[in-house]
Amino acid sequence: MSGTGESREAVRAWLALLNASRGLEKAVDAGMRTRFGHSISRFDVLSALDRAGAAGLRAGALTERLMVSDGATTQVTAPLIREGLVKRAADPNDGRVAIFTLTRKGEKIFADMAGEHRAWIDEAFAGLSPAQLKTLRRLLADIDPAKIARSKRTAA
Known part of the structure; x- marks a missing residue:
């Protein structure tokens, strides 16, 4: 271009x-x-933990999935832990590492939230046909943000 x-x-x-x-x-x-x-942000945490299943996610993996800093992960998980939606436990193989899992209450709340989320997204995209949605997904997948990192313009 x-x-x-x-x-x-x-x-x-x-x-x-x-x-x-x-x-x-x-x-x-x-x-x-x-x-x-x-x-x-809290929904994103619940979603990541739901996808992880019963094994949960180590703190670092959760941070990566959320694409945030360690501090932001701590900040967003703390209220979920206080409300009993998320459990934080030490990794049995390495006590220095935390593993996050959904509680039963968290699973229930997430299921309700996910249903509403799907409905809102369906409403927002209602004007597009299935073919248009596939085209949109394909076009978005073709965008390569990594080109910026590889660009000579970003080199110091």
Whole structure:
């Protein structure tokens, strides 16, 4: 993409993507807070732990899945632990490492939240056909953020 017109279109596409993504995130976060008293960040923790199953996730793996810092993971899990939705235990193989799992209460709350989440996303994407949704997914998968890291422009 070398031409100025192509570059402008790329920036416009990026801005449209950000606008849609941030708008969806804000709407879902507001819905989660109103309906369940939890932020989308807490939903993301519950979702990651649900996918991990009974084995749970080590703290580092949870941090990676959430794409946040260790401190942010601690901050978002603390209220979930206090409310009995998440359990934090020492790794039996390495007591210095914490393992997070969903409690039964957490599983129930997450199931309710996930159902609402799906409904909200279905509503947001209702104007797109299944073929358009597949095309959108394919196009988004073709975007390569790693190119920025490999670019000579980002080298110091």
